[in-house]
Amino acid sequence: MPNADRPPRPVLIRFLRQSARDKVISAAKAKRGLDWEGCRLSLFPDMTKELAEKRKTFTSVKRKLQELNVRYTLVFPATLRLRWDGKNESFVTAAAAAVTLQRRR
Secondary structure, three states, rough: OOOOOOOOOOOOOOOHHHHHHHHHHHHHHHHHEEEOOOOOOOOOOOOHHHHHHHHOOOHHHHHHHHHHHEEEEOOOOEEEEEEOOOOOEEEHHHHHHHHHHHOOO
């Protein structure tokens, strides 16, 4: 069981056949997510090392949002979406999100 105070981490799974990968992803979408031993799993196609690094750049911004009790989601591939003061916002870079966060504090 993962520690609650640690952020989630990506796990790479390689399939022998593309058709097997597609079946697993479509089954997960049909069930609206997967649970394993009480943990919620999210599946993303083609999570490259570069994409994992780009998603990781949002970590500090996500921590600040958690401290402020602002709900957010990191949408595949790497877009931070949040709702602040009744307004939906999206950011494709962590720097842009950080600037907006500093302005709103």
